[in-house]
Amino acid sequence: MGEINFKNILKEIKPKENENSEIQILSSKLIKTINEIAKEDNVNAEAVMVGSVAKCTWLSGKADIDIFIKFPLSLDEKDLKRHGLSLGHKCIEKMGGSYEERYASHPYVTGFINSYKIDFVPCYAIKDCNQLKSAVDRTILHTEYVKKNLKSEQIDEVLLLKKFMESIGIYGSEFKVGGFSGYLCELLVIYYVTFLKVLKAAGEEWKPDHKIDLEGYKTAEHFNEPFVVVDPVDKNRNVAAPLTLQRMSEFVVASRNFCKNPQEAYFSPKIPKVKLNHIKNEFRRRETKTLLIIFTPPEIPADAIYPQLKKTENSLKGIIEREGFRVFDCDYWTNEDDTAIILLELDIWKLPNIKKHFGPYVWSKIHQKRFLEKYKDKAWIHGDRWVVEVERKYRDVESLLNDILTEDRMDYLKFGKHIKAEILKNRQIVAIDDFLDSDKCSEDVLRFFYKYLNKSMCLWR
Amino acid sequence: MGEINFKNILKEIKPKENENSEIQILSSKLIKTINEIAKEDNVNAEAVMVGSVAKCTWLSGKADIDIFIKFPLSLDEKDLKRHGLSLGHKCIEKMGGSYEERYASHPYVTGFINSYKIDFVPCYAIKDCNQLKSAVDRTILHTEYVKKNLKSEQIDEVLLLKKFMESIGIYGSEFKVGGFSGYLCELLVIYYVTFLKVLKAAGEEWKPDHKIDLEGYKTAEHFNEPFVVVDPVDKNRNVAAPLTLQRMSEFVVASRNFCKNPQEAYFSPKIPKVKLNHIKNEFRRRETKTLLIIFTPPEIPADAIYPQLKKTENSLKGIIEREGFRVFDCDYWTNEDDTAIILLELDIWKLPNIKKHFGPYVWSKIHQKRFLEKYKDKAWIHGDRWVVEVERKYRDVESLLNDILTEDRMDYLKFGKHIKAEILKNRQIVAIDDFLDSDKCSEDVLRFFYKYLNKSMCLWR
Numbered sequence: 044m045g046e047i048n049f050k051n052i053l054k055e056i057k058p059k060e061n062e063n064s065e066i067q068i069l070s071s072k073l074i075k076t077i078n079e080i081a082k083e084d085n086v087n088a089e090a091v092m093v094g095s096v097a098k099c100t101w102l103s104g105k106a107d108i109d110i111f112i113k114f115p116l117s118l119d120e121k122d123l124k125r126h127g128l129s130l131g132h133k134c135i136e137k138m139g140g141s142y143e144e145r146y147a148s149h150p151y152v153t154g155f156i157n158s159y160k161i162d163f164v165p166c167y168a169i170k171d172c173n174q175l176k177s178a179v180d181r182t183i184l185h186t187e188y189v190k191k192n193l194k195s196e197q198i199d200e201v202l203l204l205k206k207f208m209e210s211i212g213i214y215g216s217e218f219k220v221g222g223f224s225g226y227l228c229e230l231l232v233i234y235y236v237t238f239l240k241v242l243k244a245a246g247e248e249w250k251p252d253h254k255i256d257l258e259g260y261k262t263a264e265h266f267n268e269p270f271v272v273v274d275p276v277d278k279n280r281n282v283a284a285p286l287t288l289q290r291m292s293e294f295v296v297a298s299r300n301f302c303k304n305p306q307e308a309y310f311s312p313k314i315p316k317v318k319l320n321h322i323k324n325e326f327r328r329r330e331t332k333t334l335l336i337i338f339t340p341p342e343i344p345a346d347a348i349y350p351q352l353k354k355t356e357n358s359l360k361g362i363i364e365r366e367g368f369r370v371f372d373c374d375y376w377t378n379e380d381d382t383a384i385i386l387l388e389l390d391i392w393k394l395p396n397i398k399k400h401f402g403p404y405v406w407s408k409i410h411q412k413r414f415l416e417k418y419k420d421k422a423w424i425h426g427d428r429w430v431v432e433v434e435r436k437y438r439d440v441e442s443l444l445n446d447i448l449t450e451d452r453m454d455y456l457k458f459g460k461h462i463k464a465e466i467l468k469n470r471q472i473v474a475i476d477d478f479l480d481s482d483k484c485s486e487d488v489l490r491f492f493y494k495y496l497n498k499s500m501c502l503w504r
Numbered sequence: 505m506g507e508i509n510f511k512n513i514l515k516e517i518k519p520k521e522n523e524n525s526e527i528q529i530l531s532s533k534l535i536k537t538i539n540e541i542a543k544e545d546n547v548n549a550e551a552v553m554v555g556s557v558a559k560c561t562w563l564s565g566k567a568d569i570d571i572f573i574k575f576p577l578s579l580d581e582k583d584l585k586r587h588g589l590s591l592g593h594k595c596i597e598k599m600g601g602s603y604e605e606r607y608a609s610h611p612y613v614t615g616f617i618n619s620y621k622i623d624f625v626p627c628y629a630i631k632d633c634n635q636l637k638s639a640v641d642r643t644i645l646h647t648e649y650v651k652k653n654l655k656s657e658q659i660d661e662v663l664l665l666k667k668f669m670e671s672i673g674i675y676g677s678e679f680k681v682g683g684f685s686g687y688l689c690e691l692l693v694i695y696y697v698t699f700l701k702v703l704k705a706a707g708e709e710w711k712p713d714h715k716i717d718l719e720g721y722k723t724a725e726h727f728n729e730p731f732v733v734v735d736p737v738d739k740n741r742n743v744a745a746p747l748t749l750q751r752m753s754e755f756v757v758a759s760r761n762f763c764k765n766p767q768e769a770y771f772s773p774k775i776p777k778v779k780l781n782h783i784k785n786e787f788r789r790r791e792t793k794t795l796l797i798i799f800t801p802p803e804i805p806a807d808a809i810y811p812q813l814k815k816t817e818n819s820l821k822g823i824i825e826r827e828g829f830r831v832f833d834c835d836y837w838t839n840e841d842d843t844a845i846i847l848l849e850l851d852i853w854k855l856p857n858i859k860k861h862f863g864p865y866v867w868s869k870i871h872q873k874r875f876l877e878k879y880k881d882k883a884w885i886h887g888d889r890w891v892v893e894v895e896r897k898y899r900d901v902e903s904l905l906n907d908i909l910t911e912d913r914m915d916y917l918k919f920g921k922h923i924k925a926e927i928l929k930n931r932q933i934v935a936i937d938d939f940l941d942s943d944k945c946s947e948d949v950l951r952f953f954y955k956y957l958n959k960s961m962c963l964w965r
Contacts, residue, residue, distance in 0.1 A: 250867045251888060269888075292866045292888040299869065329893075330856035367851075371860070390828075390859070395791035395851050399832070405753045406711045408760065423959035427712060427730075427753040432790075498884035 047305040049238075053199055056206045056310065058103045066096055066106050069159060073110055077134045077163075081112075086126050089113045089168070093186040095225055098193065100201045102209070108161040111183055113168035116176070127165020128152055134163065149179050172277035184276035189229045192275075203238040204228045206310045211297045211501045213290040218349040221287035223294070230257065230272055230282060239302075246299035251288065297502045308504035315500065317486070317493045319479060325496050326475050331371050332392040333475035334440065336448070337483070339468070340383040341461030348377055348462075355458035355466075356385050362447060362456065363387070367394050368440050376491040383465075384488065386475075386495060392440040402429035444472050508766040510699075514660055517667045517771065519564045527557060527567050530620060534571055538595045538624075542573075547587050550574045550629070554647040556686055559654065561662045563670070569622040572644055574629035577637070588626020589613055595624065610640050633738035645737035650690045653736075664699040665689045667771045672758045672962045674751040679810040682748035684755070691718065691733055691743060700763075707760035712749065758963045769965035776961065778947070778954045780940060786957050787936050792832050793853040794936035795901065797909070798944070800929070801844040802922030809838055809923075816919035816927075817846050823908060823917065824848070828855050829901050837952040844926075845949065847936075847956060853901040863890035905933050 058066070070092050077090035094109035095101035112130055114123045128144065131152030135142045140156035151164040166179045175181060193201065205228050208214035216224035223231075234255055235241040254263035254271040260278035263271045269288045274280040301309050326333055336359070340348050352375040360370045369391035377383040402418070403410030405427050415422060418431040437443035446452055448470055456463070475492075478484055494500070519527070531553050538551035555570035556562035573591055575584045589605065592613030596603045601617035612625040627640045636642060654662065666689050669675035677685035684692075695716055696702040715724035715732040721739035724732045730749045735741040762770050787794055797820070801809050813836040821831045830852035838844035863879070864871030866888050876883060879892040898904035907913055909931055917924070936953075939945055955961070 247869070288888050289885065292885045296866055296872075296885060299872075329858045331858065371856075371858075390856050391852055395832075397790045397792065397832075398851070405757055408708070411757075411760075420961075420964065424750065424753050424757060424963075427749050500881075502885075503881065 047307060049199070049203060052206070052307060052310045053202065056102050056202050057199065058101065058106070062103060062106075063099075066108065066159070069157065070096060070108055070110070073108070073134060073138065073156075073161065076137055077110065077112060077130050080130055080133050080137070084126075084130075086130065087115055087118075088126060088130060090130075091183060091186075093182050097186045098189045098229065099198055100189075100193075100205070100225065100229060102202060102205055106159070108159055109182070110161060110163050111179070112163060112165045113183065114165065116167050116169065116174060118167075120176070123165050123167070124150055127163070130165075131163030135161075149177050151179075172274075172279070175277070181274075181277060181280075185226050185274075188275050189226070189233070192233050193229055197232050197236070200232045200236075200238040200241075201229050203310070204232060204241055207238070207242075207297075207301070208294065210310055210312050211293065213293050213297075216285040217346050218285075218353075219345065220290070221285060222290040223286060224282070227272060227282050227286070230255075230275070233257065242298035242302055245295050246302055249291070249295050251291075293499065293502055296499075300503055306504045313501050313504070315490075315493055315497070317489045319484070319489060322489060322492050322496065323476070323479050326479075326492075329388075331388050331390050332440070333386065333388045334444065335473045335475060335478050336385040336387070336444070336466070336470055337473060337478075338383055338462075338466050338470040339381055340377045340379065341465050343461050345379045348379065348383070349375075351458055351462045352377060352383060352385065355456065355462055356387075358457040359385065359387065359444075363389070363440060363443065366437050366443055367398060367435070368392055368443070372495075374491075374495050376488065378487055382483075382488070383462075384491070386492075387440075389440055394435055394438055396435055396438065397432050398435045400431050400433045401425075402431060404428050441472060448472070508768060510660070510664060513667070513768060513771045514663065517563050517663050518660065519562065519567070523564060523567075524560075527569065527620070530618065531557060531569055531571070534569070534595060534599070534617075534622065537598055538571065538573060538591050541591055541594050541598070545587075545591075547591065548576055548579070549587060549591060551591075552644060552647075554643045558647045559650045559690065560659055561650070561654075561666070561686065561690060563663060563666055567620070569620055570643070571622060571624050572640070573624060573626045574644065575626060577628050577630065577635060579628075581637075584626050584628070585611055588624070591626075592624030596622075610638050612640075633735075633740075636738070642735075642738060642741075646687050646735075649736050650687070650694070653694050654690055658693050658697070661693045661697075661699040661702075662690050664771070665693060665702055668699070668703075668758075668762070669755065671771055671773050672754065674754050674758075677746040678807050679746075679814075680806065681751070682746060683751040684747060685743070688733060688743050688747070691716075691736070694718065703759035703763055706756050707763055710752070710756050712752075754960065754963055757960075761964055767965045774962050774965070776951075776954055776958070778950045780945070780950060783950060783953050783957065784937070784940050787940075787953075790849075792849050792851050793901070794847065794849040795905065796934045796936060796939050797846040797848070797905070797927070797931055798934060798939075799844055799923075799927050799931040800842055801838045801840065802926050804922055806840045809840065809844070810836075812919055812923045813838060813844060813846065816917065816923055817848075819918040820846065820848065820905075824850070824901060824904065827898055827904055828859060828896070829853055829904070833956075835952075835956050837949065839948055843944075843949070844923075845952070847953075848901075850901055855896055855899055857896055857899065858893050859896045861892050861894045862886075863892060865889050902933060909933070 074090045074092060081088040090110050090112050093111045094107060096106050096108050112127050128150060132142060135154035135156065138156050140154045142152050142154040145151055145153050151162055154161045154163065164179055167176045169175060169180045172181060172184065205214060205225060208223055213222035215222050231241045234257055235244050251269040256263045256273040258275045260273050262278045263273050266281040268281055268284050270283040270286050270291050272282040274282045356373050356375050360373055363370055368389060371388045371390040373388065374386045375384065402414040405411060405424060411429065414429050422429050422431040447456060448466055535551045535553060542549040551571050551573050554572045555568060557567050557569050573588050589611060593603060596615035596617065599617050601615045603613050603615040606612055606614050612623055615622045615624065625640055627644065628637045630636060630641045633642060633645065666675060666686060669684050674683035676683050692702045695718055696705050712730040717724045717734040719736045721734050723739045724734050727742040729742055729745050731744040731747050731752050733743040735743045817834050817836050821834055824831055829850060832849045832851040834849065835847045836845065863875040866872060866885055872890065875890050883890050883892040908917060909927055
């Protein structure tokens with residue numbers, strides 16, 4: 044271990060002096076401007092920097108400037124929104140930028156100034172989480188906690204950890220990734236001290252149900268996610284709640300791989316050479332049947348699309364398997380713009396004419412009666428249950444999909460109404476071979492196929 | 505109800521006076537002969553009639569004459585056997601018949617005299633079941649109990665019940681049937697009084713775990729078979745132990761059918777017209793794949809062949825499904841002479857090239873190491889478990905069967921060594937179509953196929 048030159052890596056990922064000062068100067072100016080406008084408008088508000096910029100833990104080139112505008116707890120929510128958005132607008136106008144309003148659990152203003160994206164978020168000035176009025180209020184406490192507890196020499200450790208996670212594809216707590224948030228990375232470094240110690244602990248000690256409780260709240264038992272890190276500013280919150288078992292496992296394995304054979308390549312994304320012919324041949328070699336359901340994603344925030352895609356995929360898988368077919372594997376992808384794909388790879392996609400339909404137990408005279416009225420002499424007894432052989436409604440998966448993805452039958456499927464509407468409008472069901480030969484097969488989609496065929500490829504270098 | 509003329513039926517199934525007297529005369533003569541020989545030989549023994557002949561509950565033309573030769577409890581087992589068999593032999597010789605020795609849990613002599621088959625079974629003269637030395641000793645107590653408790657007018661009820669059960673295919677406690685023994689029929693009539701009341705109770709009240717305890721022993725809870733009838737002469741025995749859930753269910757359903765629409769036809773076997781072409785077309789219509797494994801059954805008693813066939817069938821089904829194929833249904837058949845058949849009907853019999861192989865959980869560093877040494881970069885993580893895609897060893901069921909039914913691979917299969925040896929010697933795996941076109945397809949086998957395709961057909965008339 045330690046044969047690796049972390050300084051080289053930090054040279055790449057740590058903001059250089061000019062990037063740093065540019066952002067700090069811009070941020071200070073924004074804060075000052077807002078506070079001045081508030082004073083002019085006679086609004087009781089105070090702007091503060093939060094997030095990675097405030098904590099100096101952003102990766103070079105990836106600064107998201109987050110400015111929170113704090114209001115007194117006594118202000119009602121309507122006025123908080125009104126004043127908050129107004130202060131954001133005025134500030135951006137004064138600085139000569141453009142803006143749009145957005146909504147999380149909470150409305151906020153996103154401004155674009157000097158090629159930086161800046162979020163202005165109104166919030167309450169809470170002292171601790173007992174005063175919490177909305178989820179965003181906690182952010183200020185997070186920033187304060189990290190600034191207080193992360194030693195300046197540990198900032199490099201955080202940068203290494205974030206970059207490592209990004210390169211292996213597990214950085215980010217949004218649904219699309221289901222990985223580690225920036226705040227979680229910072230807490231891990233605070234707890235384990237260094238980047239290498241985090242990896243060592245993950246590779247050797249972590250198991251599902253691993254718990255970290257920095258402030259000794261003893262509330263870790265309340266959570267049942269695979270990994271629990273009790274929020275130091277809110278004992279009732281698990282910072283690692285969005286982390287999936289999948290990403291946790293991947294981090295554990297990548298950590299072991301890195302510790303065994305450290306390489307600088309772990310800090311760069313793995314970009315494979317994707318060749319259409321390789322993908323084609325690989326799908327053919329498998330002898331499975333791969334179908335793509337292609338449609339336009341609904342116009343909703345990206346973080347809302349992914350859970351709906353996941354739900355739709357699961358629901359389709361369930362229906363396909365209930366009909367007796369078998370899904371070998373499945374996945375979904377979207378460019379978050381005009382294309383969404385659900386990929387279904389089947390190892391059983393054709394079935395015989397007949398299937399068994401299990402009816403009531405023979406002991407119930409009433410249920411038996413109804414069953415036999417329908418099936419009479421076709422029925423037989425298996426053990427103590429009625430069975431009947433019925434014609435299979437769907438003898439191949441394509442006819443099943445074509446049938447259930449129509450207006451009348453959609454109630455079978457469980458998915459968000461947004462996706463439902465889109466699938467009804469314009470879905471196509473295409474065999475992988477046909478799709479690969481078509482002009483719709485972009486580089487991005489090919490990369491999705493490549494990743495599908497080479498899962499976990501990012502865990503090694 | 506009651507529109508049916510039971511007298512007509514009894515005319516058919518009840519032994520006529522000449523049959524009755526012929527058997528009674530023969531039986532008395534046999535008893536007398538044995539007792540005389542015993543006296544001459546100075547052996548302390550006494551012959552008694554047991555079974556349906558002693559109880560007058562045999563179906564016309566189906567008298568099995570069972571003569572038990574009782575010895576004092578003080579006699580040791582070797583002498584009991586020696587004296588018992590010798591008395592049997594001598595008696596048969598004296599009566600001018602032929603004989604062979606047989607073995608149940610206990611050796612006995614079967615004689616053939618005047619076209620009757622007569623069993624001579626040595627046993628101990630026990631007073632109650634606490635003195636039980638072997639399973640056969642109980643038979644005398646059973647006979648005594650029924651003679652004492654079954655009223656003479658109930659004999660007809662027993663005959664109706666036995667014939668009804670025979671016609672719907674559930675009479676007999678041997679493994680091949682797994683149905684109701686004659687003694688159990690008698691106890692049911694003693695308990696419920698009449699044939700119709702037995703059927704009414706079965707159709708309306710019986711459920712798995714139904715218990716009957718004629719003598720109020722309160723031991724019914726000790727048994728966990730689906731139907732419990734505590735033996736009135738042995739509180740530690742369930743008379744209905746051999747009854748399968750299947751046959752119990754069939755009796756319940758046939759009882760309901762009869763009570764709803766009584767017909768004389770319920771007292772005759774249902775003999776369908778079996779046509780080769782119908783069978784052929786039916787198997788084709790199903791679009792499944794039906795394979796027959798054909799071999800010579802081992803030369804062991806019939807009651808030992810059937811459990812072994814069942815075990816072999818189950819084991820084959822298990823292996824086939826573990827490899828990812830799917831058995832739609834299966835069955836077995838033997839003529840108990842030169843042919844045994846295991847029928848396997850598949851609805852999935854071909855699979856793609858690849859399959860998933862699940863490895864260890866990622867948390868175990870040691871198990872992971874071994875797994876990755878073998879599969880390295882082909883492996884990926886699913887949730888928290890290693891998975892690898894491997895080539896499927898068997899892509900169709902025939903190649904799987906051909907491989908596992910060879911010397912080297914037979915350890916996979918669980919079945920009696922007798923069947924194993926036979927399958928190794930001469931098994932054939934034949935598709936149903938080919939078999940139906942061959943000269944091996946006898947009437948008996950066709951009937952087996954017919955019953956397979958028309959399960960529970962005997963429950964209705």
